[in-house]
Amino acid sequence: MADDGLSTFTLHRDDQQPIIAAINEEVADTSTRRPASLAPDEVDPETAARRYLREMVARPEVPTPTADVPADTPEYRTIATETLPLTDTTTVKFAQYFHRVPVYGSLVTIELERDNTLLSISSTLAEPTGVDPVARVSPLEARDAAHAAAGIDRAGDDEQRPRLYYYRDSRAQPPTWRLVYMVRDVLRDAPGDDGGGPTTIVPDLVDYVVDAHDGGVVAVLPRTQSVGPGADEEIADDALGEPRRFRVLPDGAGRRWLRDPELNVRTHDFEFQDAFGRAHLLPGDGVSAPPEPWSPAAVSAHANAAEVARFLVEVLRRDGLDGRGGSYVSSINCVDGPAGANREWRNAAWFRGQMIYGQRRVGGQLQSYAAAGDVVAHEIVHGLTDNTAGLEYVTESGALNESYSDILGIIIANRNETDIARWDWELGEDLDGTGVPLRDLSDPAHRGQPAHMDDFLRLPPGVAPSRSNDWGFVHSNSGIHNKAAYGVLTATHADGTHVFAPAEGAALFYLALTQHLSRRSGFDTSRRGVELAARTLFRRDPPATRAAKLAAIGEGFDAVGIEGADDATVLAGRG
Structure with missing residues (x-):
């Protein structure tokens, strides 16, 4: 690593x-x-x-x-x-x-x-000794260096003031500590499709790591994670043709808006505008009726986001992604670049504190990526990660970021099925009408992912994580941690009963993510976090029950080669 x-x-x-x-x-x-x-x-x-x-x-x-x-x-x-x-x-x-x-x-x-x-x-x-703590580059100069690298000439509305950090440059030879500025939320141009055809590219929001001594760009870290009172209730068909019940907010003037004031869920229509060039206009206009009927894409986005919000409140007892009742904002009908005739953008993403959804043609009709409840949950969990662990979206920590969205997304998507043996472990099979999933947690190899640390995909020496290599194979290597989670969640006793109830499994991974992981955590730190969460969560269980649960966790991670720490090394951890 x-x-x-x-x-x-x-x-x-x-x-x-x-x-x-x-x-x-x-x-x-x-x-x-x-x-x-x-x-x-x-x-x-x-x-x-x-x-x-x-x-x-x-x-x-x-x-x-x-x-x-x-x-x-x-x-x-x-x-x-x-x-x-x-x-x-x-x-x-x-x-x-x-x-x-x-x-x-x-x-x-x-x-x-x-x-x-x-x-x-x-x-x-860490111990970043031997680094001059005095910056020779000003915050403004660092921002200018980042903008020059991004090919832009002014700050975006949402950019934060550059801040100093001690940062381990792991790609330097030898790896070394640096004093750097983090220039956050820089929206740079991304390569589009000159032919006007469909694209999967997401808005390219990145953090630049700029050396505070010489002003050089040390690293580029992606920020966009992708695939990914008086309220009334209504029922309307979603993008899959399924009737959904959802809350709307009447305004007293005859209009009803897709707003759920209890869960703080809001749904907007970006009307096929460019999510790159017009990001400052997000989230777009709120969706309302009349006119009738409701947009099926908007119904999917709204109802699925409400399901995630309700799960966090009722099962994980968390009030909003920020833990303080913050809103869940979704925008449907987003595209990359000027809207072409087909209006396709084959992706969805968590972007600057909200969800953005693209669409693709299925049977001649545009199908929103908001149609897939597991994909919606996956992407919104990226927002939970942003508000807690903040896992860096490159290499192993990036794969962990993706994996936690997969794990909690699948758990939320199966919320109505109490028998874990009947769970659907495939993600995104509803997106294109073929039934082919994006990923399969039960069998990562089904979609070409590694399922053991022996097969972890590494970048060649000297090659930096970038969009072209999926930021260090984050969507591929996530299969290893996914398989570990599958082993934990499906573990059974000798009599065939499951070791963990669905809510217990959700709590384990939620607590590990939100309480014990940090920006550069890897798979082994995740294992320790899950084990630590279990020791607390089940501390009042009978000793034999607690021991069985801890053993199941260990076996799940051992099976994919994610090692733990024995009693002699638990303090030392990893270096």
């Missing part, structure tokens, strides 16, 4: 009881020795978590960065605090800094019981 310069470790009360107990005891003892310091259950979770973090850093048996000079001592800044109803716990996340500059891909997650006692720690840390 690529040398990302990051080391991971995990601690959980379930399997590192002495160390967790010692940390809990030391923090409690400190509050007793210092009358001015309140006990952990008398302070807020962030304060308690920071005490545990300080104790973790101080303990010699826990591997944390140690720099050569005091000025390089790492610091940790809070990213987020989140209460998790699924596990009845609270997590506090920290990013690692040196010289007040964040380390790209770093993450420490402190998990607390209701009384603020320490339950688990997962961490991805």
